[in-house]
Amino acid sequence: xxxxxxxxxxxxxxxxxxxxxxxxxxxxxxxxxxxxxxxxxxxxxxxxxxxxxxxxxxxxxxxxxxxxxxxxxxxxxxxxxxxxxxxxxxxxxxxxxxxxxxxxxxxxxxxxxxxxxxxxxxxxxxxxxxxxxxxxxxxxxxxxxxxxxxxxxxxxxxxxxxx
Amino acid sequence: xxxxxxxxxxxxxxxxxxxxxxxxxxxxxxxxxxxxxxxxxxxxxxxxxxxxxxxxxxxxxxxxxxxxxxxxxxxxxxxxxxxxxxxxxxxxxxxxxxxxxxxxxxxxxxxxxxxxxxxxxxxxxxxxxxxxxxxxxxxxxxxxxxxxxxxxxxxxxxxxxxxxxxxxxxxxxxxxxxxxxxxxxxxxxxxxxxxxxxxxxxxxxxxxxxxxxxxxxxxxxxxxxxxxxxxxxxxxxxxxxxxxxxxxxxxxxxxxxxxxxxxxxxxxxxxxxxxxxxxxxxxxxxxxxxxxxxxxxxxxxxxxxxxxxxxxxxxxxxxxxxxxxxxxxx
Ligand code: SF4
Numbered sequence: 472x473x474x475x476x477x478x479x480x481x482x483x484x485x486x487x488x489x490x491x492x493x494x495x496x497x498x499x500x501x502x503x504x505x506x507x508x509x510x511x512x513x514x515x516x517x518x519x520x521x522x523x524x525x526x527x528x529x530x531x532x533x534x535x536x537x538x539x540x541x542x543x544x545x546x547x548x549x550x551x552x553x554x555x556x557x558x559x560x561x562x563x564x565x566x567x568x569x570x571x572x573x574x575x576x577x578x579x580x581x582x583x584x585x586x587x588x589x590x591x592x593x594x595x596x597x598x599x600x601x602x603x604x605x606x607x608x609x610x611x612x613x614x615x616x617x618x619x620x621x622x623x624x625x626x627x628x629x630x631x632x633x634x
Numbered sequence: 635x636x637x638x639x640x641x642x643x644x645x646x647x648x649x650x651x652x653x654x655x656x657x658x659x660x661x662x663x664x665x666x667x668x669x670x671x672x673x674x675x676x677x678x679x680x681x682x683x684x685x686x687x688x689x690x691x692x693x694x695x696x697x698x699x700x701x702x703x704x705x706x707x708x709x710x711x712x713x714x715x716x717x718x719x720x721x722x723x724x725x726x727x728x729x730x731x732x733x734x735x736x737x738x739x740x741x742x743x744x745x746x747x748x749x750x751x752x753x754x755x756x757x758x759x760x761x762x763x764x765x766x767x768x769x770x771x772x773x774x775x776x777x778x779x780x781x782x783x784x785x786x787x788x789x790x791x792x793x794x795x796x797x798x799x800x801x802x803x804x805x806x807x808x809x810x811x812x813x814x815x816x817x818x819x820x821x822x823x824x825x826x827x828x829x830x831x832x833x834x835x836x837x838x839x840x841x842x843x844x845x846x847x848x849x850x851x852x853x854x855x856x857x858x859x860x861x862x863x864x865x866x867x868x869x870x871x872x873x874x875x876x877x878x879x880x881x882x883x884x885x886x887x888x889x890x891x892x893x894x895x896x897x898x899x900x901x902x903x904x905x906x907x908x909x910x911x912x913x914x915x916x917x918x919x920x921x922x923x924x925x926x927x928x929x930x931x932x933x934x935x936x937x938x939x940x941x942x943x944x945x946x947x948x949x950x951x952x953x954x955x956x957x958x959x960x961x962x963x964x
Contacts, residue, residue: 634930634946
């Protein structure tokens with residue numbers, strides 16, 4: 472099976488319909504300049520001499536402090552949770568690669584607060600379950616139902632979903 | 635929304651650094667902002683090299699070429715930039731299953747003829763004698779749901795078109811002698827405009843398809859390969875009455891286009907440079923026309939409606955929602 476990307480973890484929380492479309496190659500044109508963070512992570516292969524890698528202009532991995540940073544504006548609960556699990560997934564992924572004890576920080580730019588994230592055993596099991604669920608969704612013949620919430624109007628699939 | 639560029643002068647398209655330039659005697663060397671354009675229509679005699687073509691491809695720009703008479707020659711359709719193997723397989727499956735294919739094909743004709751009817755009805759409020767055409771078209775439309783194969787469907791389509799074209803005489807107040815639709819080559823001004831307009835429509839739809847995962851060569855109503863990008867023909871059916879025919883009626887009825895805008899050559903008739911410019915301008919404006927979309931709850935352009943049609947087709951192909959073609963609601 473293909474490796475799960477951070478984007479897929481993110482979409483899993485935001486909207487499973489979106490996740491399905493995305494994993495079936497149905498993308499919107501010029502999907503902003505959103506580079507797949509997961510993909511960049513894999514390609515950069517965590518060279519330790521890179522003190523800092525800025526991925527997608529959003530994720531800062533600082534290997535000196537073994538910390539992974541994401542800068543995010545709070546948009547909605549769903550998106551907040553999606554970001555959190557995306558970070559947890561990276562930490563989990565790095566752990567699998569033998570890079571241990573990484574922690575994450577999400578900086579919320581709108582109110583200057585931050586959230587520290589580390590991977591508990593419970594999180595790790597959750598992540599494993601989520602990965603399984605994502606594989607299941609990828610195997611579905613047609614997309615799961617739409618979320619139909621207010622996040623839709625900002626989603627790049629909006630016109631596809633509601634035309 | 636990305637723009638369409640119409641090149642009507644002779645000259646040269648070239649790439650320099652990150653820009654495409656159009657060099658012509660009339661306008662000198664002018665940059666074309668690539669990040670802002672979706673397609674280029676070439677009407678003039680234009681030189682271009684692979685460097686320019688590669689650059690257009692990089693920027694996902696389609697290029698449509700027309701010859702001296704305004705006949706469509708072909709398109710440069712760059713390598714797919716949004717491929718989905720999954721969708722391609724499903725698109726083929728829907729074609730191979732006769733029942734499924736017929737379902738989609740019927741919906742194309744159903745929507746196209748709805749839009750045709752809408753045009754005739756619009757004019758029947760203003761002009762005498764169109765009611766009988768409305769009735770005839772309505773009667774033909776009734777049969778769509780019962781057809782058993784594509785041939786029968788094409789038969790209905792042909793008959794509706796004939797009734798529709800004979801209504802043209804009334805719609806345009808007999809300003810032109812227009813008896814039969816002849817295509818190759820067109821022999822009168824109306825035919826010339828229909829031919830030209832239809833190829834503009836076809837190219838524009840093709841550019842929209844390019845920006846989706848649909849494969850333009852797999853079609854449902856037309857036989858794949860009837861023209862290379864036959865899906866573009868399918869989708870054009872829906873938009874021809876809404877866009878092209880309306881343009882023709884307006885141009886004639888408002889006397890924006892006149893005899894002097896056509897050239898007659900032996901047995902053929904075509905729009906001359908001036909005439910083509912008038913048509914292009916109307917076409918461009920029409921595609922930019924904005925209307926409120928009831929489901930999206932926002933305003934979209936006519937051009938965007940073509941893209942939405944592609945999206946609806948995608949949803950049908952992935953078995954998410956039955957395809958329901960655009961039926962003019964305004
Ligand atoms: S528009 Fe809404 S339902 Fe559709 S993919 Fe986006 S979030 Fe999901």
